Amino acid sequence: MTSTGDPFVDAKIVVRYPQFNVDLHLEAKRGDIIGVVGPNGAGKTTMLRALAGLQPLDGGRITIGSIVVDDPAQGILVAAAQRRVGVVFQDYRLFPHLTALDNVAFGLRCRGMNRSAARSTAAEWLDRVDVADHRDHKPAALSGGQAQRVALARALATVPDVLLLDEPLAAIDRDARQRIREDLARYLDGFSGTTILVSHDGVDIRTLAKQAVRLENGSINWAGPAHQLPAD
């Protein structure tokens, strides 16, 4: 990778499937925005799930900060809830029974903040991602772009060390994509942790990421500055 010095995220990810294996090594510093590009089935989602703690490793080791969060050889596996990793899922996964505000407040409540403080912090985050007007709406009443912003606010509100975004623009209409991509770039700029962003679209990577890697068949076959990412 382009990073120098000790990496903040050091992930040697080995996950075996009957038909195919993921075997890759990713390093990132604080403040890095790493774009991961690759075709469907390349292992992008497996990589994110392993980092988030939703997919245990079969081999390798993941270190975040100075903490080993997954090391099958030593029998270490830190559960998703104990990792400081925020995720924006491709399908957002907003809680349908909660308002936008309570979706964002959810993580804060889980981390021990009282109800009123969690709600006011959540309101600030919704304001920051420009959906303050929709705070009392349930997810079903939100557009794709609004839902994505709420999902981003929900992930960022817990102030994670690592932010993972899985195809954040895939569910956005073509017409709105460019504008939402630019807004997303602005929000990510304000995040001080490590960002790892997955997309099958090279345009997203070049716009949003600083560094890029390309995955194919479970391993990295290209790494470099995002603006040099070759077109497919």
Place this chain on the structure above:
Amino acid sequence: MTNSTTRHRMERRGKPRAPITLCVLAGLGAALFVLPLLALLVRAPWRQAWNIVTEPEIRTALRLSMICSLSATAISFIFGVPLAWVQARLDFRGRSILRAVTTLPVVLPPVVGGLALLLAVGRNGIVGRYLFEWFAIRLPFTTVGAVVAETFVSMPFLVLSMEGAFASSDTRLEEAAATLGASRWTVLTKVTLPALRPSLIASGVLCWARALGEFGATITFAGNFPGTTQTVPLSVYQAFETNPPAAIMLSLVLVIISLVILISLRHRLVVRA
């Protein structure tokens, strides 16, 4: 030309045409259920209806039925929802046997259930004798016993229905909650159960309806004592010999409650099954 006109007309009418034999058989099948219901309505002593349902013994039976069936439903929620979760989500040896045992009362004759309950928690039952010796708890022939009998018969319906709901519910939201720092208990109470609220309501109502109609296990295990264990179905059974008009009116009360439940929930129950 003719062909396309015909097709056009059929599309406009929009209903599938069924073979006549099928319709006749279906009609006869439906008659099996419609006729008895009709007979109840025809023979019901409508003029004395109000007097009958406000008779003290009848009111006692109705009140007891409500108390017992609602208690059985509450107990079924407390123990049945966790049981359904365990059966749906945990992988362990003997799971299929546990599933069979906990849903056995759905197909078991309730009188067999009542007998088995007597042998288990009756006065001389394998557990019941100690309940009595150590805590002076006696279940048979008490209202609590009627609740136990109703729970035994009705909880499996809640377990069955909630197990299906847990098994097919979306774990993606649970994953999202975990990445936000939610403990397993928080995930269950704040995400999984609220998302399954419609199933919880449907299962609870089904369970309550079954408890309300319970007869065999109750009369076997709890006996038939007015004011203590004589719920509406038992009182129908007794009134059938002594006071037929009252038996018919009480039956109608049960029929109406059950019909309302099924009409409001059928789509949900059938889809979940």
